Amino acid sequence: MKKHLALLVLFMVLVPYLSAEINVPYSENFDSLAPGDEISEARVRGDETSTSKVSNSLAYSGGNSLYMSDYSTADSAEIQYKILDELASGTVKYAIYIPSNEPGTNYCTLGTSTSSSGYLIDVSITSAGNIKYRRPDRGLETVTKISLDAWHTVEIKWNTSANQFIMMVDGEKVVQQGLIQNAYPSYLFFKTGSNSKTGQAIYLDDISLTR
Numbered sequence: 001m002k003k004h005l006a007l008l009v010l011f012m013v014l015v016p017y018l019s020a021e022i023n024v025p026y027s028e029n030f031d032s033l034a035p036g037d038e039i040s041e042a043r044v045r046g047d048e049t050s051t052s053k054v055s056n057s058l059a060y061s062g063g064n065s066l067y068m069s070d071y072s073t074a075d076s077a078e079i080q081y082k083i084l085d086e087l088a089s090g091t092v093k094y095a096i097y098i099p100s101n102e103p104g105t106n107y108c109t110l111g112t113s114t115s116s117s118g119y120l121i122d123v124s125i126t127s128a129g130n131i132k133y134r135r136p137d138r139g140l141e142t143v144t145k146i147s148l149d150a151w152h153t154v155e156i157k158w159n160t161s162a163n164q165f166i167m168m169v170d171g172e173k174v175v176q177q178g179l180i181q182n183a184y185p186s187y188l189f190f191k192t193g194s195n196s197k198t199g200q201a202i203y204l205d206d207i208s209l210t211r
């Protein structure tokens, strides 16, 4: 029993975040899940105060969305997907809502790993609604602003052979750029908040990944 516990603790230390393994096409609208459920791919390192839970407070589609809230002074809320297919090109889509009473910054990242050295595409929407992307030289650039307390759609397309990513917000192209590194992504992840700060939240709905 003790051995099993030790192995479990070791596993939790070595794998602080568990990724959901997905194939394409993948889509999740959260509508067949129960409100309050913590989704299996959502993990917070040693701290349960930052969570990603199914919510029926707001929805872009159906009755539910995913509420990502960061109330930890040690971490942020995160969901991770490990992409099992080799994707030379593809499209990520999602809908996002930033509530003005507890606005959060959200990051959507594609990478060969979950560390910043593996990033291909790194876009963020700040708690003020500013949309930023990371340039190939790794500097940040702000491209446009969206309103709080409203749903917005984001579409990110990439093509490794063309070394290009395109970002559409509410159907309009806002970025066309080279990839930070020209490789196939193995991870798609969303992060909300920041490690030390608290009181930041967002809602996501209709997450999909297609070729």
Ligand SMILES: [Ca+2]
Binding pocket: 029, 030, 031, 059, 060, 061, 062, 063, 064, 065, 205, 206
């Ligand atoms: Ca939904």
Ligand SMILES: [Ca+2]
Binding pocket: 050, 070, 071, 072, 073, 074, 075, 076, 193, 194, 195, 196, 197, 198
């Ligand atoms: Ca935090």
